[in-house]
Amino acid sequence: MVTNLTSTERAxxxxxxxxxxLTGLAIALVGRDDPMAMHGWIILLFCGVLSFVIGDTLFDAxxxxxxxxxxxxxxxxxxxxxxxxxxxxxxxMGVWVAxxxxxxxxxxxxxxxxxxxxxQLHTSGVIFGFGGIALIxxxxxxxxxxxxxxxxxxxxxxxxxxxxxxxxAVAASGCxxxxxxxxxxxxxxxxxxxxxVIVWVVHFVLYISTLAHRNEPHVHVxxxxxxxxxLVVAILHIVNNRAIPASLxxxxxxxxxxxxxxxxxxxxxxxSAVAFFLTTGFVGMLYYFLPKRxxxxx
Numbered sequence: 001m002v003t004n005l006t007s008t009e010r011a012x013x014x015x016x017x018x019x020x021x022l023t024g025l026a027i028a029l030v031g032r033d034d035p036m037a038m039h040g041w042i043i044l045l046f047c048g049v050l051s052f053v054i055g056d057t058l059f060d061a062x063x064x065x066x067x068x069x070x071x072x073x074x075x076x077x078x079x080x081x082x083x084x085x086x087x088x089x090x091x092x093m094g095v096w097v098a099x100x101x102x103x104x105x106x107x108x109x110x111x112x113x114x115x116x117x118x119x120q121l122h123t124s125g126v127i128f129g130f131g132g133i134a135l136i137x138x139x140x141x142x143x144x145x146x147x148x149x150x151x152x153x154x155x156x157x158x159x160x161x162x163x164x165x166x167x168x169a170v171a172a173s174g175c176x177x178x179x180x181x182x183x184x185x186x187x188x189x190x191x192x193x194x195x196x197v198i199v200w201v202v203h204f205v206l207y208i209s210t211l212a213h214r215n216e217p218h219v220h221v222x223x224x225x226x227x228x229x230x231l232v233v234a235i236l237h238i239v240n241n242r243a244i245p246a247s248l249x250x251x252x253x254x255x256x257x258x259x260x261x262x263x264x265x266x267x268x269x270x271x272s273a274v275a276f277f278l279t280t281g282f283v284g285m286l287y288y289f290l291p292k293r294x295x296x297x298x
Contacts, residue, residue, distance in 0.1 A: 001074040002057045004067075005154055012155050014054045020047030020166070027191065035179045036191070036251040039170050046166050067154075071144040075157035079137025082165055083130050089172075090125030097122055112176035120175040120187050127185065127278065129168045135281040136161060136203065139226045142288045143207060146223055147214035156206045163199035167192055179251045184270050186240050190253040193241040200237065204230050221298070225284025232276040240269035 002010065021044055028040025097118050100106050107113050140157055144150060151157055171188035174180055180187035188196070207230060211219060242256035255262050291298050 001078065002054055003060050004063050004074055006062055007058065007060075009155050010054055010058050013158065014051060014058060016155075016159060017047045017050040017054055020044075021051060023047075030249045031251070034250040035174075035177050036189075036249075038177065039173065039179070039191070039251070042169055042173055043166065046169060050162065068150060070150070071141075072151045072154055072157060073141065075161045076137040076141045079133050079140075079161045082161075083133040083137065086125055086129030086133060086168065090122055090127075090130055093118060093125055094122040111178075117175050117178065120180065121172055124175070124185065124187060125168075125172055129172065131278065131282075132168070133161065133164060135226075135229065135277075135285070136164060138285050138289075139207070139230075139281075142220075142222050142226065142284070143210055146216065146220035146288065147210060148216045149210055149214045151206060151210050152213055153206060153209070156202055160199055160203045160206065163195070163202070167196045167199060170195075174251070181241070181243065181253065181255070183240070183266050185273050186237075186266070186269065188241075189251045190241075190243050190245045191251070193237070193243070196237065197234075200230070200234050204234065220288070222284040222288040225280050225287060229276055229281035229284065232272065232280070236269045236272050236276070240265055 002013075005013065024040045024042070024044030024047055026040070028037045028044060031037040031040060096106065097115060100115060100118075107115075111117075140151065167188070170192045174189060174192070175187060179189055181189060207227060211223065211227075243253040244256060246252040246254060257265060287298060
């Protein structure tokens, strides 16, 4: 799949992955006396593997087919496969957590395996790992076909899909070791929050750019649903995750608001996430795939 990119695009991808390796190394070193260091090593390993994969094909032959005659589906295919992996992980964690109700010995008498930490792995793993990646991957598939336009940039969709995977890996690994904000559906700490903002902005710009180059006069209802999902989730994420790091060398942060105000903002975000993450995006998916499979219009 990497060989479908031009040498220039592969070089861009390698530069981004290399920057990720350096970022992970920096986080691991500055946070060496803090649990944040573990996240640095995870980022370094993740981006290191990507660097190896891209670097191995850097000098391969240029793609010969005319890409303007087809859609860019490789990021969607990889995204769907990774979403299925997260589905197995998230649902498997749910079975394990539920089994602890009747088999307390399955907790292994360890702090990291308690209900308060492992339940988050189940809920966020299924919602964001499985659902989020599936929504991103299918949105690219739907957007190109309803617009009759190929995505204008070939590196950005890979950055969004793999960047979101990196966010999920950092957020999920923080739950067992207690590196969270203690917020439902918003567990990740400040450095993961900032990374997701970058990924989501690229996702939004790519989506708008593709719609701007569409060859179809009307924007399909599925694309409107996906666009509202992208915009509102961005607002929820930024407002609910306003936090001040206790230190730039540690994972701990403090919410910008406190008490009742924090609780109200948290569940305004949590309940709206159910609406715009778990409903609007999947409704957009349904509006496209159901008529296609049924062979009938909406």
